Structure formats: structure tokens, C-alpha cells
Amino acid sequence: MKAENIQDIYELSPAQQGILFHSLYTPDSGMYIAQRCFLLRGSLHLMAFQSAWQQVVDRHAALRTSFYWEKLDKALQVVHEEVKFPLAQYDWRALSSAERQKRLDAFLESDRNTGFDLSRPPLIRLSLIQLSEDTYQIVLSQHHLILDGWSSSLVLKEFVERYEALSCEQDNSLLPSRSYGEYIAWLQQQDLSKAEIFWRQLLSGIKAPTPLIKINSDTFSSQEDRYDEQSLRLSTETTAALQSMAQLHHLTLNTLVQGAWAVLLSRYSGELDVVYGNTVSGRPADLVGAESMVGMFINTLPIRVTVNPEQSVVSWLNQLQARLVEMRQYEYSPLVEVKRWSEMPK
Template identity: 30%
Template sequence: HEALRTTFIDVPLYGTGQEMSRALIAPQGLVPLDVADLRGQPDALRQADRLAYAHRTEPFDLAGGPLWRALLISEADDIHQLLLTQHHLITDAWSMVRLVKELIEFYHAPSLPAQVPQAVPDYSDYVYSQRNNLQARQHQQHLSWWQEKLRDLPRLVLPIASNTLSPGHHGDAVRINISQTLTEQVRRFSQQNGCTVFVTLLSAWVCTLYRYSGQGDFGIGTLSAGRENSDFDEVQGFFVNILVLRAGITGDMNFAGLVSAMNQELLESLRR
């Protein structure tokens, strides 16, 4: 996979005094497997947690590479953890799933093939296709659509004390458990309304923001896989695209109507 052999260097933009990043693809790539043998140690679990934290938080050298690393932690004779950490420049969740799948296949294979098959096309083919799209007439049409779609988009104002917040890039998460009964109800509702479970939950989140802000018009961000072309399904790399969906709640709209509107909003956005 090209992405796993890629590093990034800064090169000058002549005449501007600025720099740009350029990708370098090595002909071969080798990632060492670090091993931590904690078997027989009384605090093996605590040490494993500490090693895992250090493994995933250690910065990468973008120019020197590699941009991913592997660590095998042995806690007992029958308890082992394989940790894979990758820089987001070369991967996304889809790619990680595919990589783990390939590793499992090799692990269970009676013998490794003489040569690992290369993904065709590769990530560079995707980059070239995106560059061609930027030069196509359709790109300008899509750009105009987004500019019109997000024109005069109000900022979402939530009733929170601004003096308790400080700008930053670290988010947080609130995790909740949904009962099996409610899960089945959500699935049934989604099927009856011709949408996915994601759209139903997205609409519920829009309702929550509307309830706390009193605003019916605001933007909400989500992610798309960015793999509209199935030829790239097996390719390692960062494909994720950010979509801004515009909520439009009116006073006479019920929840089913909101779900229908958000479903249409999502489908139109994915096409562009």
C-alpha cells in the first residue's frame, strides 16, 4: 500500500516565501514490530495501559517516517495485544478495518504468499482523479451549489457561559447505552420512513440542538467515507470528507417530517 510507505516533506513555493507539503512514496517500507513481554509481572495490566498510552500519543516524524507503528504486548501466555497506530494523513477508519482484515488473513494463512498483492488502483490514482475533478466543469457547479447552500448560515448559539470555555482542538464525548428495545424501535422507524438509522439519530440530535438553542436554522457537521468510486474500496489512505448539513426546522414540522428533510439534505450533499 502506497499510503503506508508515504512521508511528507516541506518544500518552498518559489516566489512566495511560503512552503507546501510534498508526499514522498518509498519503493519499499518496513515497520519494526516492538515487543513488550510483561508475562509474570504483578502489575502487567497497569504497565500495558501505560505502554499503550505512550504508543498512541508519541508524535510522528512526518519527514522521516514511517507514519505508522506496531507494538505487541504480552500480558500472559494466552493474553496478547497488537497495537497499530497510524498518522491520520495516511489512514481513516475504513482503511484501518481493511488493514486489520488483511493482517488476520495472513495470520490464519498456512503460508505467506511470495509477494503481497498490490492494491490496484492505489492512493496516487485517487489523488490524480481528485485533481482532474478540480479542473472539470462539474466541480464549479458543485462549488456554486455549496456556496448557495451555506449562504447566510447562522451560527449556532447554545445557552452556555462563554467565560467557561477556551478555544482548543480537543473535543470530548458523552457515551450512553441504548436499550435493545429502543434500538429495535429506531430501526423499525427508520425502515418505515425510508432512511438509515444514522439519519434518524442525526435528526434526534438536530432536535436536541433546536430545543436548547431555539434555532431552527444552523449547520451540523458529519463525515462521509469519500469512497464513492468502489474501485478504491481496498485502498489504504485518508479519504474522509467533511459535510456541512443545514438543519431547517419549521414550527409546524413533526419528527417524521424532519427525518425526511434531513435524509434529503444528506443525499443531496453526498452527490456533491
């Protein structure tokens, strides 16, 4: 690391600390590698494509960040002044459709397994695969340490805007963005004593996590074992019905989904008082411009829900939504501290 190329240095957020720990503990798991694929049809202005991505990287500190932890009391993230954004190009035009699909499947798996060197920015890479004269497969991979889903959407939106402008030779300069370091500074100013009171009250009496299934320790003992994955896509009709219900009763879709998950946990565990992890945006309302900042903001915190069979569904969901709203002011809480404040085994 060259000192002359350093723009800023600051600590990690609590969520970043957890991600870094797990990334180092299981480096080959690919757990925190996010991969997106896009199919582009039409002519491609390659120079504008490359320049647009470089301008986005130049604008956002998170995209020029690396991480250092060895021989340090605390891990640190380093923002580099300049980082060249790499673009890997492949030409698969000579392959048949079946061969391209087979090659793509293998490429995506290899790309995920490659991972990232966390001490070398950028922790994001782009592959451009030409499938035909006017068809391209774009593979964008990133480490979750630097971007959450919200930020990824902001980055992609900005790239599209820059690409369109550069393609039309409208090279308007970009205004500097708010640095992720401002969020880290905000975190360090928060009063954890208020959060401690809230979490101790919320989790009072909870001494064990809510079980989803009973696991036979003889057949599920390795740390490398994982649960399987299953995807479910709701029909247009079901989605519309849920949206209509939420709107009618002034609920959010998030509340409906969380309510369904709480009921499922209650049914499977046989417990009416359940606790599960709730992923929150982590973007504080009192940090000006937080909604447009790029970085890793999300946090995962416990939520406690009492399933009352005697209560009406709408009344119960409104109660759950009120709890979710109340939790927003404590989204900055470090999960490791929340566990320490609880009555769970240490």
C-alpha cells in the same frame, strides 16, 4: 529522503491539508492519533504475524507514505518504494493482573503522546505485549493523515487473511492494490464551479455558526482548553428499536442520528435553522475500486437543517435524508473553499 527509494509523489487531499495544519500547529495534542487495542487468546505464530503485516504495508502506498512541507509552496506526500514495518515486543508475564492494567494504561498514554515524525514512514506502529503463555495485547497506532476508519478496517481484514494464510503455509502472492494517488488525481479533475453553486445556495443567509453552548470568554479563552468527553452505549433494545424504525420508513441509521443531533442543536441554541459539521466517506462512486482503496478519504462539510415543529418526524427525516444524498456528489469539496463561498466572516 533517498531518491532511489521514492515510488511516487503527489499533493494532499483537502482533508489531509487540514489535518497536517492542525498536527503542526498543536503537535502534542494527539488529536489525530488513532489507537486500537486487541486482546489475542491462543498460540501466536510470530513469524507469520510479522510477515503478514509487512505484506500489507508492501501492498498499500498509503502505509509507505511520508509528508514534506518545509520550504515548499504546497505540502507533498511521498510514497516510498520500501518501508520496514516495525514491531515492538514486550513481555509482561511476570506482572500481576493489577500491575499489567496499570502498566497498560501508562503505555497507551505514552504511546499517544509519542506521536509520529510525519517525514518518516510508516505512520503506523504495532506493539505486541505478551501477558501470559497464550494471551497477548496488541496496540495498533496510526496517524489519521494516512488512514480513515474505513481504510483501517480494510487493512485489519487483510492482515487477518494474510496471517491465517501464512500460518497454514499458504503464501499466495497478493495482487497490487489501487494507489491512493489515483484518488488525488481524481480530485484534481473535479469541477469546483458546480460545487460552488451548490454550497452558495445551501448556506445562503448563514452568517454565524450554530452555538451549542454559551462560553464565558473569561474562563474559556485558551486555545489549549478542550471540551470534556462522554461516551454512551445504547442498549440492545434501543438499538433494535432504532433499526426497526429506520427499516420501516426506509431511512438509514445515519439519518436518525443526524436528525437527533439537529434537534438537539435547535433546542440548545434556540434556533430552528441549524448548521453543523457532517463527516462523509468521501469515496466517489465514479472512481472505480474506491471502496477497496486504502487512504484518507473522509471529509467534513457543513450541512444545513431546518427544524420544523409543525412537520411530522418521518416526513422531516425523509427530507433530511434527501439532502444528505444530494450532498454526496459534492463530498470532494475543500472545506476552506466552502467557507469562502459562504457568508460567514472570513
